[in-house]
Amino acid sequence: DSGVTQTPKHLITATGQRVTLRCSPRSGDLSVYWYQQSLDQGLQFLIQYYNGEERAKGNILERFSAQQFPDLHSELNLSSLELGDSALYFCASSVTPADYGYTFGSGTRLTVV
Amino acid sequence: DQQVKQNSPSLSVQEGRISILNCDYTNSMFDYFLWYKKYPAEGPTFLISISSIKDKNEDGRFTVFLNKSAKHLSLHIVPSQPGDSAVYFCAASARRGNEKLTFGTGTRLTIIP
Numbered sequence: 659d660s661g662v663t664q665t666p667k668h669l670i671t672a673t674g675q676r677v678t679l680r681c682s683p684r685s686g687d688l689s690v691y692w693y694q695q696s697l698d699q700g701l702q703f704l705i706q707y708y709n710g711e712e713r714a715k716g717n718i719l720e721r722f723s724a725q726q727f728p729d730l731h732s733e734l735n736l737s738s739l740e741l742g743d744s745a746l747y748f749c750a751s752s753v754t755p756a757d758y759g760y761t762f763g764s765g766t767r768l769t770v771v
Numbered sequence: 772d773q774q775v776k777q778n779s780p781s782l783s784v785q786e787g788r789i790s791i792l793n794c795d796y797t798n799s800m801f802d803y804f805l806w807y808k809k810y811p812a813e814g815p816t817f818l819i820s821i822s823s824i825k826d827k828n829e830d831g832r833f834t835v836f837l838n839k840s841a842k843h844l845s846l847h848i849v850p851s852q853p854g855d856s857a858v859y860f861c862a863a864s865a866r867r868g869n870e871k872l873t874f875g876t877g878t879r880l881t882i883i884p
Contacts, residue, residue, distance in 0.1 A: 660814060691871070700775065700860065700874035701815070714871050748814055759805075760872070762814030 661685065664749050664763035672771055676737040679766045683730055683751030689713070690732040691760060692724055695746040707732055739770045774798045775863050777875035785883050790848040792878050794861030797842065801863040805872065806835060806846050809858045818859075819846070848880075856882045 661684035671677055683690050688709045693701040703716035707726035718724075721739075726732045736743060746767050750760035776795045784790045794804075802823035807815035821828040821835045821844070828835050834847045848855055861875040 660816070662814070693874075698876065700773075700777075700876040701862075701872075703871040703873070706871060716871055750814070759817040759820070760815075762807075762816070764812065764814045 660761050660763060662687075662749060662751050662761050662763035664747075664766050666766060667764065668767050668769075670769045670771060671739060673739055673741060675739050675770075676735065677739065677768065679734040679736070679747050679749075679768070681732045681734070681749030681751075681763060683732070683749075684761050687751035687753050687761070688730065689752045690726055690730070691750045691752075692732070692734050693748045693750065695748065695765075696742075697745075701748060704734070736768070741770050744768055744770045773876075774801075775861055775873050775875040777859075777861055777878050779878050780876070781879040781881070783881045783883055784851050786853060787850045790846075790851045790855065790880055790882070792846040792848075792859050792861075792880065794844050794846075794875055795842060796844075796863050798863070798865065798873070799842070800865035801873075803864045803866050804835070804837060804844050805862045805864075806833075807860040807862060807874075809860060809877070815860055851880075851882045853882050853884055856880060 663682040665680045690707045692704040695701045704718045705724050706714040724734045746765045748765045750762040805820040806818040808818045809815040837844045858877045860877045862872040
């Protein structure tokens with residue numbers, strides 16, 4: 659157990675639907691990152707939050723949004739889902755943004771049918 | 772545009788021998804490099820990192836070498852053990868004002884007993 663908790667582990671949903679992925683960072687970590695891993699691809703950076711504020715944005719689609727709550731957990735919202743959104747979504751956390759030894763959760767596998 | 776490339780999707784090595792995993796990058800702004808290890812159904816785990824001011828960093832059986840002029844880094848595992856069988860991701864960052872990591876597509880390492 660890495661200390662980063664992601665729920666749910668698996669999600670199957672239909673095209674056009676909306677889902678919410680949840681991440682609880684490791685205790686004491688203020689920075690949360692979301693990454694997407696599609697089939698045979700590396701992890702693609704989506705977005706980063708630090709202590710509740712958005713800090714950096716990657717190639718995140720407009721249909722996707724995220725937030726970090728006062729208790730530091732984070733949610734990634736994916737809407738108007740398409741088949742191509744099927745992927746593993748990883749959350750990671752670190753104490754500070756400069757700490758690159760991220761701790762990753764075990765991921766949420768999203769399947770859009 | 773794949774800025775971090777791992778050109779070998781897979782590698783098999785005999786137990787006890789040296790495993791060498793390679794990674795190339797194209798962005799000359801990258802100045803911090805990391806290796807992550809990933810087992811099935813788990814998130815990536817931070818393994819070792821190196822700053823661009825160094826050309827070698829060692830941690831137990833793991834050594835990372837950086838050749839800045841060639842924009843190439845490698846991870847050496849000596850001696851290789853069955854538990855090293857996993858997918859290894861190379862990642863890079865341009866630290867100044869940009870804390871996201873750019874990942875390669877990974878190399879699946881299989882250690883043959």
